[in-house]
Amino acid sequence: MSIAAIPTIKLELALQSPWMANQVAITRNNRLFLGLPRYSAEFSTPSLARQAADGSLQPFPGNSWNTWKPGDDGREAFVYLNSVHVFNDETVWCVDQGSLSAGVFGEQYSKPAPGAQKIVQLDAKNGAILRILRFDDHILPPGAQLNDLRFHGSLMYVSDSGLGGIIVHDLENGKTIRRLSGLSVVKASDKAPPAMLAHVKGGTTFHPPNSDMIEITADGKWLYWAAPTGPLYRVETRILRDMTRSDAEVASQVEAVYDNNFSGGCAMDSEGNVYFSETVTHNITVWSPTGKTAVLVSDPRLVRPDGSFISQDRKLYIPVKQPVNTVTANGKSEQRFNIYSINLPRHLDGIDLGRAITGV
Template sequence: MANQVALTSANDLFLGLPRFPGHETTPSVARRNPDGSVVAFPGNSWNEWKPGDDGKNAFVYVNSLHIFADDTVWCVDQGGLRPDASPKELSTPKPGAQKIVQFDPHSGKVLDVLRFGEDTLPTGAQMNDLRIHGSTVYLTDSGLGGLIVHDLSTGKTMRRLSGYKEMLGVVAPTATATATGKSKSKHRTPKSDMIEITQDGKWLYWAAPTGPFYRVATDLLRDARVSDAQLATHIEHVADIPLTGGCAMDTHGNLYLSDLDNKRILLMPPSGKKTVLAANPELVSPDGSFIGADRRLYVPAPQSERTELFGNPKDLTKKPFLILSLELPKKFDGTELGNAVTGQSV
């Protein structure tokens, strides 16, 4: 089951393979070779975690991966299995298991590992996804709701807006509701989840899957002298969105939203107007998207809604798991489309 995809500038493709309920046996991260074969990455003990291991130097639950301007691979490992589907002893990360790991895409060498203390990751926190601009790493926490800002040059980390209403999303009905209105689904909707940063690095965008999308100026977010209460007054409501599994942003500030209920990709320019960019019946549970250097939009379809977690009597997923892609036109419905945001300063 692949829920994340990312590519280097040379089109080396990497996949995030989460230990979703019913799909716990997985190498967690994989790379596609030039001959089309898919192999575990980096191909050693990082891919061999099993229940009972401490998970400090192995993938436990890779929720997202991304590639930026330097072509290195960044993986976000929540360090424990899903708390909505696993016992506490497996869903509670062991010390050091929740981490961010940076790899060389060719050799698989570990370049950096970021681990945070309880002040940054209190009990229940789950790092979800990340974006990098310059030397600053921005992360969403989908467990408690919040943003994490880490400066790679100084090593300083701040937890921001923890538990604020803008981090919690809105309540949405599930697709598995019964005739009585009660859901058989055990799935817990994440809090602050999707994250994007503009090409110039000035605005950080985020949303829970239920929306809305918000944004805040990064200079205020990074300024420790600005309290959370003060920062909250500068949060801007961007747009309400349908139930969304993942997103991407281009250099013109356009957002590409994975519309879960309708198996389609919505284009949302800065104006907030939404247009259907593409639709395909194979887009089942579309998740974390990626714009490649080839100006293609890549969207994984992990079929998570077909698992038992969502109230199905058994796992209904069908192999193969697909990654769909679409060449982005220069213009669509009057909106100019840009290139990939790589985190490189303008």
């Protein structure tokens, strides 16, 4: 299968952040939010930021939720945000893994304290905390790690990148189920490139997460997920939610649909196309449910691109985790992190590109 690139599509610099961002989300009114994980013990960072009218980035909400430090209670504060997303309700949903890298912060902070691992919903206008979801050991057994989430109606689908698994929570009745826990279809493959497997972070060998990226089609029929290593899997949501089926029976209905390159994040449009932020290639590659693939953009500035987001005006926003050294007016050297955007064309090498999925 050939992959064709369209050279006329441009990568635009949307904004710069003083903090490393791995997630971006935007409301219909163009309120832009960044997810800011604690990767470094050397550089302090808030966990969530919102872009102000003057273009500056401010911690959001502006209170103790963004001032957590190792040793503090993590129940009512952000510890390590791994996902930030905006859906049809125009609120901000955050996935807090509740723990830090053992290699960077020490083994004592590598396991979430009780109540620290959580999902938080905020008002996009005033930062009010609207909802906090925590799950018991049946849904989050030891070693489980909340990663990302998507909605269709009242149903929330969450990936577990620790043990591997899919969590389904119904906001209407409060019921939660855990599916496919630890099975091969939610595990990282062993095909990751040596350049990634040899990656050293905080003095420890990098181990790819398990089921990480997660997407749901606009009609709610298909749930997709992938570890960074791939492959991309899918299953019908009705089968996943059918509790008369065992996990093994559900797994037998799971399809491996695409052997993606190592990717830090992805997005899906209303046509069911998945946009992969490829870690090593500097590409954003589009996979179509027809099986066709095409490179949307290839640019050397895309070093370690991560969780992308499609806005209502059909722009793809891509945060890049590679720092850029800049010099201020007083001659001081500082690090900045770039967030890029692409105006999505209507068609890409025979693939019809869609609009944002809002979860309804």
